[in-house]
Amino acid sequence: MSDGLQILIVDDEIQIRRFLRISLEAHGYRVYETVDGQEGILKTAQLRPDLIILDMGLPGMDGLEVLKRLREWTQTPVIILSVRDSDRDKVAALDAGADDYLTKPFSMDELLARLRTAQRHAQPQPQAATFTSGHLYVDLTRRLVMVKDAPVKLTPTEYALLRLLIQHAGKVLTHQQILRAVWGPEYVQETHYLRVYFAQLRHKIEVNPALPEIILTEPGVGYRLKTTG
Amino acid sequence: MDDYRPDPDALLAAIQKDESREQRGKLKIFFGMAAGVGKTYAMLEAARRLKSEAVDVVVGYVETHKRAETEALLAGLDIIPRQKVEYRGTVMEEMDTDAILQRQPHTVLVDELAHTNVPGVRHLKRYQDVQELLEAGINVYTTINVQHFESRADAVRQITGITIHETVPDSILDLADEIELVDLSPENLRKRLSEGKVYTSERIETAANNFFRVGNLTALREMALRLTAERVDHQLQDYMRVKQIAGPWKSGERLLVAVGPSPFSERLIRWTRRMAYNLEAPWLAAYIETPDEITPEQKKRLADNLVLARTLGGEVVLSSGSNVSEGLVRLARQRNVTQLVVGKPIQHPIRNFLRGGSLVDRLIRASGDIDVYVVTGDQPEDEPRRRISQPTQHSVWTQYVLAVAIVAVATGINLILLPIIGYQAVGLIELLAVLLIAVYIGRGPALVSAIISALSWDFLFIEPRFTFVISRPEDAILFVLYFAIAIFAGNLTAQLRTQERQARNNADRAMALYTLAHEIAVAMNMDDVLQTATAQIGQVFDAQVAVLLPQQAGQIVPTMHSCSTLTLDEKEFSVGLWVYDNGKPAGRFTDTLPLTTVQFIPLNTSTRTVGVIGICTRQRERLSFDQEALLETFINQVALVVERELLDEAAEQSAMLKESERLYTTLLNSISHELRTPIAAITGAASSLLDTPTSSNEAARLELTQNIQSAAGRLNRLVENLLDMSRLESGRLQLKRDWCDVSEIIGVAVKNLAQELAEHPLTIDASSGLPLIQVDFVLLEQVLVNLLDNACHYTPAGTPITIMARQQGQTLEIIIRDAGAGIPPHELEHIFDKFYRVPGTATGGTGLGLSISRGLIEVHGGTLSAQNATGGGAEFIIRLPLTAAPSPVKEAVT
Structure with missing residues (x-):
């Protein structure tokens, strides 16, 4: 349960807002609604919500613009809602500081998982020294990677990728974010590095690399490390 | 006028x-x-x-x-x-x-x-x-x-x-x-x-x-x-x-000058021009083609003369007739000419007698009320007016030597035969030699050999021998007859040959035309027609050819057609445009914009100008007058065919319009059905849930909710399909190409369809060494989802599905094979048509999936085809070109 966390929904469609409110309130969130971006910014300042769900296709000021204004002064987690054919907007929003995204139509389960992840990352807490997902066990202090209880040897780059994903476990990371963090800002266009290294990494840590269960591909956006539970 | x-x-x-x-x-x-x-x-x-x-x-x-x-x-x-x-x-x-x-x-x-x-x-x-x-x-x-x-x-x-x-x-x-x-x-x-x-x-x-x-x-x-x-x-x-002050042509006169291949014609043309200028009268320069042949150099001079006439502002007319005077008078009457200008010919008393008077005599007799000016040449013609063009390329000199040699050989044979056959029969052998010379060498040598053989016959064979004296009167008559027969027969034979050669020339011309007409008649489309026409014109006239056409329906400005063998610079192109707009020839050898190197001729049909042909001969010389006439016929042919093709295209367009109307109707029918079915399911389920007895039943509630979910999923798929379709068709689909790992795309697609694939054993056969490929990840994933979804949908539960990816040379192949009933062979191509569904198959599809998939693969420059696998079942093959390799991958500095 969500201990009465406050969520602000910024969406102009009443049907979406209604179904979100009903479902989220059923899961213990306190829900506030607003229909346009300007008001959304205002309400964020007044209410100080714990999470924001922001629709990208708003009338007037669009979602991306709202997000940029918000990020000027607050780090409140923002989940973006978008439609399938706007990959570019999604990536732009993630690179502009959105915490995650969902493509309409989406299921409630997905939304709740995203909200949990976003909220967890928002809370300042000491980084866990170990990580477990399915058969994968990583001890970050010892640089130890175990698959099905057997140690696996990773190259420094593979390990750097895995560590980055663990730090943001459950959260989507865009291609650019990964490239910038691991290789450096001058490599943000070299997406083929990712294809090559993720293929290698999957071969080492996935049971079936053809159908990965731990490192998930977000088509056209980036990668996400699956968390158990 | x-x-x-x-x-x-x-x-x-x-x-x-x-x-x-x-x-x-x-x-x-x-x-x-x-x-x-x-x-x-x-x-x-x-x-x-x-x-x-x-x-x-x-x-x-x-x-x-x-x-x-x-x-x-x-x-x-x-x-x-x-x-x-x-x-x-x-x-x-x-x-x-x-x-x-x-x-x-x-x-x-x-x-x-x-x-x-x-x-x-x-x-x-x-x-x-x-x-x-x-x-x-x-x-x-x-x-x-x-x-x-x-x-x-x-x-x-x-x-x-x-x-x-x-x-x-x-x-x-x-x-x-x-x-x-x-x-x-x-x-x-x-x-x-x-x-x-x-x-x-x-x-x-x-x-x-x-x-x-x-x-x-x-x-x-x-x-x-x-x-x-x-x-x-x-x-x-x-x-x-x-200022519209009346009377620009004061005189109402119109002059016609007869032009021939003689250098003297040049003076005639200048004279006429001056006269016309002073009279304020329009003037024509005419060449009358007769059966008499002219030599290549005369042809060139004739062309020069005609060019001069054109340069000086005369209208050039080519006509033909059995003789010059008849042709001239006919033309003069047709064109309302009031004054005829001809040169004073050198007198050939015998020929004139045979033809019924000199050219001028006949002209004056036939001309009626037309004034005839006879302008004197200031020098006698220094060469024969006509010469028979020779079958072999002997010079004139060798022809005569050859003729004399033949007569000499015949005489030698006769000297041997004389004791056996007698001197009279010997004369016939000599005559035979003269005829042979007339046939194979020409008129002049035949006449010369007629004279030589007559004299040698007299000298060597007629009694008293070795004198030119003829003693017996019957021998004298025989000699005169021989002479006359040799000359007439020689002349006639040579003329026959000339006519035959002319007939052959005409046949060649007809053949070239026939070839063109035939080839463009069997050409399948406009491009083929123009390709053929360009090649034919290029070959027959030894020229480079440019074709200007409006290439798309509704396009106003013509552009260079790809079949052109000649490239135009901006200036030449603008001349071509002028010709297109005005429907008149221009460029080189014409009065309009003659400074360009290319001669432009409009493709005129009865109603309009459909295009322009530009010609540049390799010799950069003007075509001879008969070549130009042939070219004109060629171009008329091409114009007709181009017009025919344009009409065909218009017909095709209207057929396409009908087809698109049909599609539109199909779309409406299909869409309304496809939209209504899930909406009905959702509405029905929702109303049932509002109904208390039903909703209180836990199992029923769950099933109805799942029903809503699946109906909504179907609706969503349809909307996505329609959106993709319209994006594809409007050409507004933007590829977001990125280096991708095909195995990764397959993995994502399979994961998306996990629910559908649950009932089919799946084998993924993708070798790990596959190269990266530049594609739009999301779109290729969608194609795979469509194909896998079809494989699940149209095959019985429990049958296996295989996905294979492999590199074939510079192509990456992805094959999706099912183990169902396969596709009826005659349906293999149709299944990619929009809204087409194989009759008798399971319902639920929109008939758009394969069509969209093919479209998406094609925008990537690849192909999507279907076939029946050898072991049964259907097989869909995606082939994508492997264009380049990405830059080498670097280790991160950590």
Whole structure:
């Protein structure tokens, strides 16, 4: 349960807002609604919500613009809602500081998982020294990677990728974010590095690399490390 | 056309002349009767006046002839340095037209308009440079003497005995906005000459005694004055025409000059032009093609003559007839000619007798009320008017030698046979030799051999032998008969041969035409037609060909067709456009824009111009008149076919319109069904849930909710499909190409369809070494989802599905194989059609998935095809080109 966390929904469609409110309130969130971006910014300042769900296709000021204004002064987690054919907007929003995204139509389960992840990352807490997902066990202090209880040897780059994903476990990371963090800002266009290294990494840590269960591909956006539970 | 009324075309032409003059530079001609009258001086003075008014005037080319007073005037004017052209080892100086064009002065001085440029300079003649400068909007001042005008050159030669080679077309006068006659009395000119103001001292005497005789100068002066007067007269008439003052053609006369391959025709043409000019009458130059053949060099001369006629403003007409006089009179009547001009032919008493009088006699008899002018040639024709073209390329000389040799051989044989067959039969063998010569060599040698054989027969065989005396009267009669028969038979045979050869030429021409007509008739589409036509024209005329056509329906401006073998520069292209807009030929060898190297001919149909063909022969020479006629026929053929194709295209378009209407209807039907079904399911389930007894049943509630979910999923798929379809069809689909790992895309697609795939054992066979490929991840994933979804949907549960990915050379193949019933072979292509569904298959699809998938693969430059796998089941194969490899991957610095 969500201990009465406050969520602000910024969406102009009443049907979406209604179904979100009903479902989220059923899961213990306190829900506030607003229909346009300007008001959304205002309400964020007044209410100080714990999470924001922001629709990208708003009338007037669009979602991306709202997000940029918000990020000027607050780090409140923002989940973006978008439609399938706007990959570019999604990536732009993630690179502009959105915490995650969902493509309409989406299921409630997905939304709740995203909200949990976003909220967890928002809370300042000491980084866990170990990580477990399915058969994968990583001890970050010892640089130890175990698959099905057997140690696996990773190259420094593979390990750097895995560590980055663990730090943001459950959260989507865009291609650019990964490239910038691991290789450096001058490599943000070299997406083929990712294809090559993720293929290698999957071969080492996935049971079936053809159908990965731990490192998930977000088509056209980036990668996400699956968390158990 | 009634020549007594103002002609709308003439009005338009006069107005257009004014319009085009406004953008063009102005031309001022300083015009004189001879060298030394002070044209250059007058031009320089005018230039200085301009300069004093702060006009930007430069010297393009001025020849001072070292005359001190002229050189003094040159001082202070900007001079464009001349360009140096090397020709056969010597460096010559010519005007640098490009430098002037770059400098863009207000006015440029160009001396000696009639000058012929050194080979290697862009234009042959300086007046062409001047035309270019004018086109560029630069005003030109220039100088010229009367003898340099095309139409006067001949008269000047008759007066002075000097042949003028450097001439300019009279049309240059029409370009001039202003003409200033620089006049000087002959006495004063001779005085200037003797003072050394015209030529340097060593040439003074020769000049004074030849060209500069008082008689000559007086005649030249009259000519110059008259030319100026005529010009003033014409300006008045132009004015009258524009201001709609009646009566542009005062005389109502129309002249026709008969043109042949003789050099004498040139004089005839000039004479007629002058006469027509003075009469204010239009004139025609006609060539009557008769069965008599002419030699290649005569053909060339004929073409030159016709070009001259055209240059001088005559209308050129080609006609044919069994003889010249008949053809001329018929043409004259057709075209309402009032005056006929022919040359005075050399007299051939015998031939004239045989033909019923000389050309002139017959013409006068047949012409009725048409006046016939007979103009004298000033020299006898120095070559036979007609010569039979030879079957073999022997020179004339060898032909005669050959003929004599044959007669000699026949005589030798006869000497042996004489004792056996007697002298009379010997004569027949000689006759046979003459006939053979007539057939295989020609008329002239046959006549010569007839004479030689007759004499040798008399000398060697007729009693008394070895004398030319014939003693018996019957032998004398035999001899005369032999002679007559040899000449007539020889003549007749040769003529037959000529006709046969002409028939063969005609057959060749007909064959070329037939080939063209046949090939373009069987051509499948417009591109094939043009391809064939271009190739045929190129081959028959040894030329490069450009084709200008509006390539898409509704396109107004034509563009170069890809079949063109000739590339056009911007200027040539604009000439082509002019031809397209005006439907008249232009370019080289025509009156319009003749400075381009390409000859443009419109593809005219009965109603409009459908395109333009540009031709540039490899020899850069004018086509002979019969070739030109053939070309015209060719082009008419092509025009007809192009029109046919255009009509076909229009028909096809309307068929396509119908097809798209059909699709639209299908779309509406399909969409309304596909939309309504899930909506009905959702509405039904929702209303059931609102119904308390149903919703209180836990199992029913769950099932209804799942029903809503799946119906909504179906609705979502349909909407996505429709959106993709419209994006694909509008061409607005933007590929977000990125380096992708095919195995990864397969993994994502499979994961997305995990629910559907649960009932099918899945094998993924993707070798790990597959290269990365630049595709749109999301779109390729969608294709795979569509194909896998189909595989699940149309095969029984429990049957396996295989996904294979492999590299085949420069192609990446992804194969999705199911183990279902396969696709009926005749349906294999149809399944990719929009809204097509194989009859009798499971419901639930939109009929769009495969169509979209194929579209998505094609925008990636790949292919999607279907086949039945050898072991049964359907197989869908995606082939994507592997274009480049990504840059090498670097380890991160950690």
